[in-house]
Amino acid sequence: MELSLSLAFRTTLRIGLALASGLTGATVAPNVHAQTPTPTTTPTTAGPGGAMRTTPPDVRTGLRLPEIQLHDPWILADRSTRTYYLYSSASPRITGQGRTGTLYYTSKDLATWEGPRIAFVAPESSWADPKVGAWAPEVHEYQGKYWLFTTLHNPKQRLATTDTTRPNLWRATVIAVSDSPAGPFTLTKLDAPVTPREFMTLDGTLYVDRAGAPWMVYAHEWIQKVDGTMEAIPLTRDLTAAAGEPIHLFKASDAPWLNAQMTPSTRENHYVTDGPELFRTKRGMLLMLWASYMKNELGRNGYVQTLARSKSGELKGPWEQLEPLVGNDSGHGMLFRSFDGKLMLVVHQPFQNARGKLYEMEDTGDGLRVVRYREDLSGPPLPAQRGQAPRGQ
Numbered sequence: 001m002e003l004s005l006s007l008a009f010r011t012t013l014r015i016g017l018a019l020a021s022g023l024t025g026a027t028v029a030p031n032v033h034a035q036t037p038t039p040t041t042t043p044t045t046a047g048p049g050g051a052m053r054t055t056p057p058d059v060r061t062g063l064r065l066p067e068i069q070l071h072d073p074w075i076l077a078d079r080s081t082r083t084y085y086l087y088s089s090a091s092p093r094i095t096g097q098g099r100t101g102t103l104y105y106t107s108k109d110l111a112t113w114e115g116p117r118i119a120f121v122a123p124e125s126s127w128a129d130p131k132v133g134a135w136a137p138e139v140h141e142y143q144g145k146y147w148l149f150t151t152l153h154n155p156k157q158r159l160a161t162t163d164t165t166r167p168n169l170w171r172a173t174v175i176a177v178s179d180s181p182a183g184p185f186t187l188t189k190l191d192a193p194v195t196p197r198e199f200m201t202l203d204g205t206l207y208v209d210r211a212g213a214p215w216m217v218y219a220h221e222w223i224q225k226v227d228g229t230m231e232a233i234p235l236t237r238d239l240t241a242a243a244g245e246p247i248h249l250f251k252a253s254d255a256p257w258l259n260a261q262m263t264p265s266t267r268e269n270h271y272v273t274d275g276p277e278l279f280r281t282k283r284g285m286l287l288m289l290w291a292s293y294m295k296n297e298l299g300r301n302g303y304v305q306t307l308a309r310s311k312s313g314e315l316k317g318p319w320e321q322l323e324p325l326v327g328n329d330s331g332h333g334m335l336f337r338s339f340d341g342k343l344m345l346v347v348h349q350p351f352q353n354a355r356g357k358l359y360e361m362e363d364t365g366d367g368l369r370v371v372r373y374r375e376d377l378s379g380p381p382l383p384a385q386r387g388q389a390p391r392g393q
Contacts, residue, residue, distance in 0.1 A: 055093075055094065055096060056094065056095070056096035056118065057090075057094045057103065057115075057116045057117070057118070059114065059115060059116070059117060060114070060115070061112070061114045062112050062114075063105065063112065063113040063114065063115070064111070064112065064113070064379070065113070065355060065356045065357070065358070065377060065378050065379065066355055066378070066379035068086075068105060068113060068355065068356065069353065069354065069355065070086070070088035070089075070348060070354060070355065070356055071088060071089060071135075071332070071348055071354050072088065072089070072135060072136040072137070072203075072275065072332045072348060073086060073087070073088060073332070073334070073346045073347070073348055073356045074086070074087045074088075074136075074137060074138035074139065074334055074346075075087075075334070075336050075344075075346050076139045076140075076141070076146075076181055076336070077336050077337060077338065077339065078141075078181050079339075082108065082339055083106050083107070083108060083181075084106065084107045084108070084110055085104050085105075085106055085139065085181045085182070086104060086105040086106075086107065086113060086115075086356065087102055087103070087104045087119070087137045087138065087139055088102070088103060088104075088116075088137065089101075089102065089103070089133055089134050089135060089136075089137060089150075090102055090103040090116070090118060090121075090134070091133060092130075092131050094116075094118075095118050095121045096118065096121075097121050098131070099121050099122045099123075099124070099130035099131060100121075100122050100130060100131060100132060100133050100134045100152075101118055101119070101120045101121040101122055101134055102118070102119045102120040102134055102137040102148060102150055102183075102185070103115065103116040103117060103118055103119065104116065104117055104119050104181075104182065104183075105117075110338065110344075110358065110377050111376070111377055117182065118183070119137075119139075119148070119178075119181075119182055119183030119184065119185055120134070120137070120148055120150070120176055120183055120184065120185040121184075122134060122152060123187060123190070125190055126152070126174070126187055126190045126191075127152075127154060127170070127190065127191055127192050127193070128152035128153060128154050128170075128174070129152075129153060129154050129155060129156065132152070132153045132154075132155060133153070134150045134151065134152055135150065135151040135152075135202060135203070136149075136150060136151050136173075136202065136203045136275065136332065137149070137150040138150075138205060138206075138277075138334065139181055140206045141181075142206065142208070142214070142239070143237075145177050145178065145179060146177070146178045146179070146180060146181045146185075147175060147176070147177055147206060147239060148175070148176040148177070148178070148183075148185040149173050149174070149175055149204050149205060149206060149216070150173065150174060150176070151171060151172065151173045151174075151201075151202040151203060151204065152171075152172065152173075152174050152193075153169060153170065153171045154169065154170040154171075155169045155170075156169075157169060157170035158170075159198055159199075159200055159224065160198065161224065166223045166224075168200045168221075168223060168224045169200065170197075170200070171200050171201060171202055171221065172193030172194075172195045172199070172200075172201050172202070172204075172218075173193065173195070173201065173202065173203065173204025173216065173218055174187055174189070174193055175187070175188050175189065175194070175204075175216075175239050175240075176188065177239070188238075188239060188240045189240055189241065194216060194233060194235065194241055194242045195216070195218060195233055195242070195246065196246065199220060199224070199246075200220070200221040200223060200224040201218045201219065201220050201221060201231075202218065202219050202221060202274075203218060203219045203274055203275050203276060203332075204216045204217065204218040205217050205218070205276050205277050205278065206239075207232070207278040207315065209314070209315055210314075213234060213235075213237075213243075214234070214235040214236075214237065214239060215232045215233065215234055215235060215315060216232065216233050216235055217230065217231070217232045217249070217276045217278060217288070217315070218230075218231060218232070218233070218276065219231075219273040219274055219275070219276060219290075220273070222252065222270055222271055222272045222273065225251075226268075226269075226270065226271070227251045227252055227253050227269075227271040228251065228252045228271050228272050228273035228274075228292075229248060229249070229250065229251045229252070229273060230248075230249040230250050230251075230273050230276055230288070230290065230308075230319075231246045231247065231248055231249060232246060232247050232249060232315055233245070233246040233247075247315075247316060249288075249315070249316075249317055249319055250308060250317065250318075250319040250321070251271065251273075252271030252272055252273045252292055253269070253271045254319070254321050255292065255306065255321045256321060257294060257321075257323065257324065258271065258292070258294065261294060261295045271292070272291075272292045272293055273290060273291075273292060274290065274291040274292065274331065274332055275289070275290055275291040275331065275332035275333070275334075276288055276289065276290050277289045277290075277333070277334045277335065278315075279335050279368075281363050281364070281365050281366065281367070281368075282363050282365050283365035283366060284313055285309060285310070285313060285365065285366050285367075286309070286310040286313050286314065286315070287307060287308065287309050287310075287367065287368065288307070288308045288309075288310075288319070289305065289306075289307055289325075289333055289334065289335065289345075290306060290307075290308060291303060291304065291305055291306065291331030291332045291333070292304055292306060292331075293387075294324065294327065301387050302327060302328060302329040302351075302385060302386075302387030303329045303330060303331035303332075303349075303350070303351045303387070304324045304326070304327045304330070304331055305324060305325045305326040305327075305330050305331045305332075305333045305345075305347050306321070306322070306323075306324040306325060307321075307322040307323070307324070307325055307367065307368060308320065308321050308322060309322055309366070309367065322367055325345070325368060325370060326345070326347055326359065326370065328349065328350075328382065328384060328385050329349055329350040329351050329385035329386075329387045330347045330348070330349040330350075330357060331347055331348065331349075331351070332347060332348055333345050333346060333347035334346060335361065335368075342360055342361075343360070343361040343362065343363055344358055344359065344360060344361065344374075345358070345359040345360075345361050345368075345370075346358050346359075347359070349382060349385070350382065350385045350387075351387070355378075355379070356378065357373070357378045358373075358374040358377045358378045359371070359372070359373055359374060360372050360374055
């Protein structure tokens with residue numbers, strides 16, 4: 001079964017997103033991935049003694065995707081209830097408990113949505129700081145249960161680094177389980193993530209290989225690696241622990257289109273890996289969706305949804321890089337099958353103040369092809385996005 005920038009810019013963006021999500025104060029973690037839907041929340045007010053008082057989100061009906069602010073979207077098509085679940089991050093001020101978590105919206109037709117509701121709240125008792133944003137949530141059905149993968153952080157725990165301008169903090173993907181796609185989800189491991197303690201990682205996803213063995217595929221942060229990598233670690237069958245050592249899959253600079261855009265300069269080269277998801281084609285080819293940055297038509301760095309393919313058809317590769325699927329500051333996409341049988345891709349666009357965008361796709365057997373942008377579901381296409389300025393501009 002298959003289940004399948006610069007430092008200056010990202011620092012500025014982290015501050016902006018923290019303010020947008022209502023996360024203020026010295027303990028706020030850098031959150032370049034997650035935004036939360038401010039239009040559907042109740043403002044935070046001070047409680048007794050000045051403590052932050054939080055309010056659960058107001059559930060609304062009849063929402064369209066352009067009305068829902070989100071980042072790193074994940075859609076689970078739950079066949080048992082014929083309901084689509086759209087997951088995104090929830091800031092501490094709207095979970096109702098003063099801790100970060102995961103929210104979701106539901107839909108029967110991908111056109112109108114109801115929500116948000118809370119599926120997961122980070123516990124006080126884990127290795128991570130529960131007040132720091134939970135990034136890139138995704139939910140998989142596996143062995144009769146639903147499994148949430150989301151990235152948590154502990155900014156007080158710094159990791160060894162050779163570059164003091166890029167502080168490395170404890171960041172990794174956790175796994176939580178529930179009997180329902182609506183949650184509540186409970187962490188399977190509280191003391192540490194399943195990835196190595198000294199690794200700064202994010203965006204872990206579940207992959208089950210042809211032998212039925214589960215893996216977590218994750219991005220190893222460019223902040224720690226400079227040239228970000230995709231890696232994978234085998235999991236125990238109950239997804240509670242690592243079952244072996246991690247393996248290297250590929251690095252961001254392997255993408256030939258990145259090399260083609262390179263120009264001589266004194267600037268550092270930063271290569272980002274984000275948002276892996278695995279997909280087995282109708283001919284048995286193994287693909288990986290992932291996101292990075294490339295120069296757009298305005299000459300600036302924009303988020304891009306791209307694709308890699310395993311030459312062996314197995315997770316260990318070797319991996320070859322294919323042409324990007326969707327640009328114009330779009331990325332962190334995932335594939336799902338609609339209830340009428342269409343292969344669909346959801347991405348967020350633009351990177352800042354993001355919304356979910358849906359594309360109808362074709363499985364060509366050896367790759368993927370965009371059939372059409374679903375304007376009826378996602379709203380009018382956006383004009384050319386500025387993206388983010390390269391370092392020094």
